[in-house]
Amino acid sequence: MVDLKQFFSEVSFIVDKEMNKLVSEAGIGPQSLSDAVRWSLFGGGKRFRPALVFAVGRTFGADDASLVRTAAAVEMLHTYSLIHDDLPSMDDDDLRRGRETCHIKFGEATAILAGDALQALSFQTIADDENLSPDVRINLISGLAQAAAEMVRGQQLDLESEGKQLDLASVENIHANKTGALIVFSANAGAIIGSADEQTNSIISDYAANIGLLFQITDDLLDVTRSTHELGKTAGKDAAVGKATYPGLLGIDPTRETIAKIHGQTITQLASLNVSTDELKAIADFIIERGS
Amino acid sequence: MVDLKQFFSEVSFIVDKEMNKLVSEAGIGPQSLSDAVRWSLFGGGKRFRPALVFAVGRTFGADDASLVRTAAAVEMLHTYSLIHDDLPSMDDDDLRRGRETCHIKFGEATAILAGDALQALSFQTIADDENLSPDVRINLISGLAQAAAEMVRGQQLDLESEGKQLDLASVENIHANKTGALIVFSANAGAIIGSADEQTNSIISDYAANIGLLFQITDDLLDVTRSTHELGKTAGKDAAVGKATYPGLLGIDPTRETIAKIHGQTITQLASLNVSTDELKAIADFIIERGS
Numbered sequence A, B: 001m002v003d004l005k006q007f008f009s010e011v012s013f014i015v016d017k018e019m020n021k022l023v024s025e026a027g028i029g030p031q032s033l034s035d036a037v038r039w040s041l042f043g044g045g046k047r048f049r050p051a052l053v054f055a056v057g058r059t060f061g062a063d064d065a066s067l068v069r070t071a072a073a074v075e076m077l078h079t080y081s082l083i084h085d086d087l088p089s090m091d092d093d094d095l096r097r098g099r100e101t102c103h104i105k106f107g108e109a110t111a112i113l114a115g116d117a118l119q120a121l122s123f124q125t126i127a128d129d130e131n132l133s134p135d136v137r138i139n140l141i142s143g144l145a146q147a148a149a150e151m152v153r154g155q156q157l158d159l160e161s162e163g164k165q166l167d168l169a170s171v172e173n174i175h176a177n178k179t180g181a182l183i184v185f186s187a188n189a190g191a192i193i194g195s196a197d198e199q200t201n202s203i204i205s206d207y208a209a210n211i212g213l214l215f216q217i218t219d220d221l222l223d224v225t226r227s228t229h230e231l232g233k234t235a236g237k238d239a240a241v242g243k244a245t246y247p248g249l250l251g252i253d254p255t256r257e258t259i260a261k262i263h264g265q266t267i268t269q270l271a272s273l274n275v276s277t278d279e280l281k282a283i284a285d286f287i288i289e290r291g292s
Helices: A004-025 A031-041 A048-059 A064-085 A102-106 A108-127 A134-161 A168-193 A198-225 A246-250 A252-271 A278-290 B004-025 B031-041 B048-059 B064-085 B102-106 B108-127 B134-161 B168-193 B198-225 B246-250 B252-271 B278-290
Strands: none
Touching: A004 A031, A004 A048, A004 A064, A004 A108, A004 A278, A031 A064, A031 A102, A031 A108, A031 B134, A048 A064, A048 A168, A048 A198, A048 A278, A064 A108, A064 A134, A064 A168, A064 B108, A102 A108, A108 A134, A108 B064, A108 B108, A108 B134, A134 A168, A134 B031, A134 B108, A134 B134, A168 A198, A168 A246, A198 A246, A198 A252, A198 A278, A246 A252, A252 A278, B004 B031, B004 B048, B004 B064, B004 B108, B004 B278, B031 B064, B031 B102, B031 B108, B048 B064, B048 B168, B048 B198, B048 B278, B064 B108, B064 B134, B064 B168, B102 B108, B108 B134, B134 B168, B168 B198, B168 B246, B198 B246, B198 B252, B198 B278, B246 B252, B252 B278
């Protein structure tokens, strides 16, 4: 059995240490800006995307030293997107991971700039990673930039969808861009650093796309079934702003069935890989369990 | 004599064509976001930074094909910074280059996301540039990311300085970060692509830092001496928000003397290079003339 709790806590420790170093060395400033960056970066995130980089990378034989900066980069890009998504003109969220969002704590201008700085730092982190060959770095930076563009597309689509009646395909398209793209990149990054072949990379992409979808659907489900206190962010938000979600479109029980179906597919996909995928399976299980 | 008008118009033509292609190929979307990006990108910018990439690059023998994507990347990063700087929570500007700013035209959320997308695209543009070796791309991406971080620092310092009494050193520090960093990077990028040696690169950095300073001081001066109609953006803005500027601290005539002194230093620096620097001299002249 994979001890996923132990794995996540190990990844968090390694990645947080690296991000702490990166933020210091990058000399993000002045103080107010560095405080805002640290507030959002070290605000209790689960480090799910870094865990995917490590899980996939280790699966294909990459060592931790060659994975840690890319893992930090995806977490920093993710954090930038959360800071901007929370802004008043966007999702207007006051609460994130159980505490004030960046703009509530530091003001809107500083929050926008903290996000901007984190996006730049995430690219710099990979560019300066001497554990990776220039070719691999270029490959990762290009992929990360594409994911960043898809996240922006997803957020714009999401904002434009509020109050509209969307079908399931449109909801899935928003998720695939807004949440899925960076999750898929995180898994792909692990495979790239682990020098996996083309076919393996394609299986990993499919796995990660399903993981991303599972992640978002359970997130939607949690928004309906859990309290603000349990979530650490405002519950019932989706329904309040008329956002199209799986539970909203299908109902709660069919949403649970969809989750089980996608989870099953995911496990089947992994079986076609010629390596031990216990950790990757455990991650798929973990996502489901948080939504049950 | 260098025909600088012809040079700028040539660079604009080449770079605008490239940016048009890049925005299309990147598939920035949905439509609203792509419209917002194009509105700001093709809004009559002078393409000063791309011109520096080309002027320095050609000075050291680089061909246009190896310069054009980096030139496009710096202009896209510059445009992202303008979009975010203009936001209501930042400088709150309604007018830019004679027309509505991005958030006035497309709303705040779309403007923030358009800026975010442009930042990502600027890194991707260099990462995918097959005219450059992976080593050069890595070098450029790292430098561009550092410039991006300095721009954010400069903007934060600038916002925090409003209404405060700053000395000249603090004003210069803000300028060096907010405007100077990307101008220095643009010149350095040309030298890197042209394979200039370390010492040459250092002279080019000094040249570009002075160019950046000249650019900002003349900008401050224009804010005092020109009308909103002439500028294409709100005139007298700096004084209205109590921003520390050269003319505000020194008076108009001593500001003009400072400009002449820095310009003189710049020309002297260029003389120590063993190549023809007519174009670089002409650029230094051009900046002064627009402020006279």
